[in-house]
Amino acid sequence: MDLRFTPEENAFRAEVRAFMKSALPHSIRDKMIEGRHLIKEDLVTWQRILNAKGWGVPHWPVEWGGTGWGPVKTYIFREEVQQAPAPEPLPFGVNMVGPVIIAFGNEAQKKRFLPRIANLDDWWAQGFSEPGAGSDLASLKAAARRADGHYVVNGQKTWTTLAQYADWIFCLVRTDPAAKKQQGISFLLIDMKTPGITVRPIQTIDGGREVNEVFFDDVKVPVENLVGEENKGWDYAKFLLGNERTGIARVGISKARIRRLKELAALEQSGGKPLIADERFRAKITAVEVEIKALEMTELRVVAERTRSNKPDPASSILKIKGSEIQQIITELLVEVVGPYALPDQVPHDESDRWNEPPVGPDWAGPLAPQYFNYRKTSIYGGSNEIQKNIIAKAILGL
Amino acid sequence: MDFALSEEQQLLRHSVERLFADHYAFEARKRYAQEKDGFSRALWARYAELGLLGLPFAEEHGGSGGGPVETMIVMEAIGRALALEPYFATVVLAGGLIRLGGSEALRAAIVPKIASGELILAFAHAERQSRYDLADVAATARRVGSGYMLDGAKSLVLHGDSAEKFVVSARLGGGQRDRDGIGLFLVDAADKGVSTRGYATVDGLRAAEVTFAGVRVPAEAALGTPGAAFPLIERVVDAAIAALAAEAVGAMAAMHALTVDYMKTRKQFGVTIGSFQALQHRAADMLIALEQARSMAMLATMMAAEDDVRERRAAISAAKVQIGRSGRIVGHGAIQIHGGIGMTMEASVGHYFKRVTMIDTMFGDADHHLGLLAESGGLIAA
Numbered sequence: 001m002d003l004r005f006t007p008e009e010n011a012f013r014a015e016v017r018a019f020m021k022s023a024l025p026h027s028i029r030d031k032m033i034e035g036r037h038l039i040k041e042d043l044v045t046w047q048r049i050l051n052a053k054g055w056g057v058p059h060w061p062v063e064w065g066g067t068g069w070g071p072v073k074t075y076i077f078r079e080e081v082q083q084a085p086a087p088e089p090l091p092f093g094v095n096m097v098g099p100v101i102i103a104f105g106n107e108a109q110k111k112r113f114l115p116r117i118a119n120l121d122d123w124w125a126q127g128f129s130e131p132g133a134g135s136d137l138a139s140l141k142a143a144a145r146r147a148d149g150h151y152v153v154n155g156q157k158t159w160t161t162l163a164q165y166a167d168w169i170f171c172l173v174r175t176d177p178a179a180k181k182q183q184g185i186s187f188l189l190i191d192m193k194t195p196g197i198t199v200r201p202i203q204t205i206d207g208g209r210e211v212n213e214v215f216f217d218d219v220k221v222p223v224e225n226l227v228g229e230e231n232k233g234w235d236y237a238k239f240l241l242g243n244e245r246t247g248i249a250r251v252g253i254s255k256a257r258i259r260r261l262k263e264l265a266a267l268e269q270s271g272g273k274p275l276i277a278d279e280r281f282r283a284k285i286t287a288v289e290v291e292i293k294a295l296e297m298t299e300l301r302v303v304a305e306r307t308r309s310n311k312p313d314p315a316s317s318i319l320k321i322k323g324s325e326i327q328q329i330i331t332e333l334l335v336e337v338v339g340p341y342a343l344p345d346q347v348p349h350d351e352s353d354r355w356n357e358p359p360v361g362p363d364w365a366g367p368l369a370p371q372y373f374n375y376r377k378t379s380i381y382g383g384s385n386e387i388q389k390n391i392i393a394k395a396i397l398g399l
Numbered sequence: 400m401d402f403a404l405s406e407e408q409q410l411l412r413h414s415v416e417r418l419f420a421d422h423y424a425f426e427a428r429k430r431y432a433q434e435k436d437g438f439s440r441a442l443w444a445r446y447a448e449l450g451l452l453g454l455p456f457a458e459e460h461g462g463s464g465g466g467p468v469e470t471m472i473v474m475e476a477i478g479r480a481l482a483l484e485p486y487f488a489t490v491v492l493a494g495g496l497i498r499l500g501g502s503e504a505l506r507a508a509i510v511p512k513i514a515s516g517e518l519i520l521a522f523a524h525a526e527r528q529s530r531y532d533l534a535d536v537a538a539t540a541r542r543v544g545s546g547y548m549l550d551g552a553k554s555l556v557l558h559g560d561s562a563e564k565f566v567v568s569a570r571l572g573g574g575q576r577d578r579d580g581i582g583l584f585l586v587d588a589a590d591k592g593v594s595t596r597g598y599a600t601v602d603g604l605r606a607a608e609v610t611f612a613g614v615r616v617p618a619e620a621a622l623g624t625p626g627a628a629f630p631l632i633e634r635v636v637d638a639a640i641a642a643l644a645a646e647a648v649g650a651m652a653a654m655h656a657l658t659v660d661y662m663k664t665r666k667q668f669g670v671t672i673g674s675f676q677a678l679q680h681r682a683a684d685m686l687i688a689l690e691q692a693r694s695m696a697m698l699a700t701m702m703a704a705e706d707d708v709r710e711r712r713a714a715i716s717a718a719k720v721q722i723g724r725s726g727r728i729v730g731h732g733a734i735q736i737h738g739g740i741g742m743t744m745e746a747s748v749g750h751y752f753k754r755v756t757m758i759d760t761m762f763g764d765a766d767h768h769l770g771l772l773a774e775s776g777g778l779i780a781a
Binding site: 001002003004005006009072255258259262263266276279282283285286287289290291292293294295297298300301303304305315318321322386388389390392393396397398399 | 400401402403404468659662663673674676679680682683684686687690691692694695697698700701702717720721769770772773777778779780781
């Protein structure tokens with residue numbers, strides 16, 4: 001047992017850190033620190049900077065632009081991205097549909113889609129959830145029927161994150177209505193410009209418009225946009241959801257937010273002294289720091305295990321649960337820091353990033369309450385924490 | 400960055416686990432607790448034969464030069480077995496002080512007897528008023544001739560009733576809570592002026608109140624630098640906390656396994672209770688708490704011998720916080736899911752719960768260490 005990284009790994013960390021410092025545009029970094037919304041251009045700009053460096057899709061096979069790093073270097077890279085803090089890549093392309101195409105797609109699909117995903121030339125959205133299919137995803141109803149070289153898709157997807165920007169959407173659709181629940185589902189790639197697709201924004205409790213409903217009305221999808229085999233889509237979805245949980249601990253992000261929290265708590269006054277000098281408040285922060293340390297060590301154990309075997313680890317459910325709880329408690333403490341100045345509604349309600357109004361109260365207060373409300377999502381998405389506990393009970397405890 | 404055990408360490412783990420699997424069924428433990436010293440002298444000899452008692456000591460004194468990882472392996476197995484023998488008191492605490500603070504002559508005289516199982520030791524440090532403050536020492540050491548005279552009352556001395564020698568802390572100067580002015584002395588339990596009142600602890604182990612009244616010790620009995628022994632105490636206590644964390648993890652893992660097994664066999668409403676989602680989620684919460692505790696016990700182990708005191712103390716405190724909190728989650732859940740049977744002395748689960756609960760009270764509970772950590776600026780610099 002040894003906590004230390006090798007000299008080579010440490011040198012690698014220094015290299016990544018230096019790159020983050022020099023290459024990450026300050027405007028993006030500031031938004032990350034302050035908890036403000038990023039716009040499409042921010043993500044595109046950053047992904048292209050990374051891709052030009054050869055770090056756009058580190059976990060992919062080398063032939064498709066991957067770096068060939070092992071689990072430890074991948075971990076270090078991700079942690080440095082999160083701590084910079086730089087945006088994490090738009091997951092729907094590089095972490096979701098990309099790996100599915102690599103594992104199950106044909107050569108033509110790989111050549112057509114993968115380079116454009118790596119460079120964020122195509123913005124992808126995820127078409128899984130439906131109004132009647134949330135945690136019980138396999139009960140989805142959107143259907144595709146085959147007619148003259150096309151699938152004709154009808155139905156509705158929901159909670160589709162950032163679909164307003166999407167060029168493409170990958171969808172689970174029912175292709176065999178007679179088959180049992182998990183069978184009869186196929187994995188289709190759909191061009192968002194196809195006639196018959198309507199995107200309608202859903203406003204969430206933070207005031208943001210991050211998610212959407214997507215309606216499909218006789219949408220014609222060429223058969224070559226089927227991934228893998230017809231009616232095998234559930235297997236690909238399970239593969240995808242297994243990938244979704246890697247990196248979900250978000251330890252680097254939480255560390256960066258704790259630093260921000262301490263900074264702001266030193267600026268805010270309470271009872272004539274900085275809030276950070278308040279013993280009770282400091283103890284609350286420290287308790288979260290302990291949780292983060294424990295989660296970091298647990299994640300490192302999972303990473304170390306992965307260097308020995310490449311199997312998906314049900315322990316990633318632990319990372320998801322603790323990681324989301326920690327992110328939520330930090331957003332809660334950030335609201336506590338600004339106290340009464342959480343009150344004014346200072347979030348721009350259109351999709352631009354304007355921040356024109358002079359702030360009410362301290363200029364850091366605006367995004368904090370919305371961020372707290374927004375972060376309730378972390379224990380819901382990616383398989384709710386209750387679903388994760390079901391997975392632990394079944395896959396680890398054998399109950 | 401590596402969490403795996405070396406081949407030798409795996410062998411050690413197998414042999415310790417084997418020892419306890421063969422000799423530490425729950426019924427056997429009850430018998431050992433009834434023996435005169437509250438543990439099994441015969442098994443203590445087996446510990447010695449397996450080389451466990453010499454593990455952290457130098458080879459020249461009959462040891463095998465192991466480090467914190469080896470201690471972790473033994474302590475985790477002790478936790479799983481709820482073993483009663485004074486390994487922690489003799490090898491980790493008093494043995495650690497002798498190993499790091501004893502003169503060459505003293506180590507040559509004492510360590511071989513520890514390794515062979517001839518000598519049981521205890522650390523007489525805490526006092527009625529000291530609570531978790533390691534520097535709060537009212538017992539005094541006065542220079543008399545070339546030696547010292549010790550006076551004071553020590554409390555909660557683990558295995559103090561069977562110890563043949565004590566490592567005693569006493570003040571040579573400074574105020575009662577000063578870090579400066581503390582000395583450590585090796586004292587024979589049979590010496591004139593030493594009196595011991597032994598008792599059982601709620602977790603089934605043993606401790607004693609020990610009084611030193613005008614006890615004379617020679618200059619050679621001093622460990623470390625008389626008057627400047629505090630850093631040594633702090634260092635050994637940090638390593639001891641790492642060891643306790645490993646013991647707690649062993650006990651929590653056993654409790655969790657017992658609980659999950661019970662969920663698979665106990666039937667109500669015609670089905671096993673493990674089929675109920677409310678209980679499944681509680682068992683999942685217990686697993687998360689256990690794994691977070693295991694992670695922090697590993698961190699504590701890897702930081703136990705760190706020379707940077709601030710870094711070491713921060714990691715140790717963080718681990719103690721986690722162990723305390725996880726201990727409640729796992730312990731409460733285990734008793735609750737066992738239901739009435741978990742409340743009985745007959746079932747082992749309650750004994751694990753009691754041990755883990757008592758570990759939280761040793762060398763600072765979760766709240767105490769959270770306070771220390773907060774005061775020192777936490778783990779993440781602003």
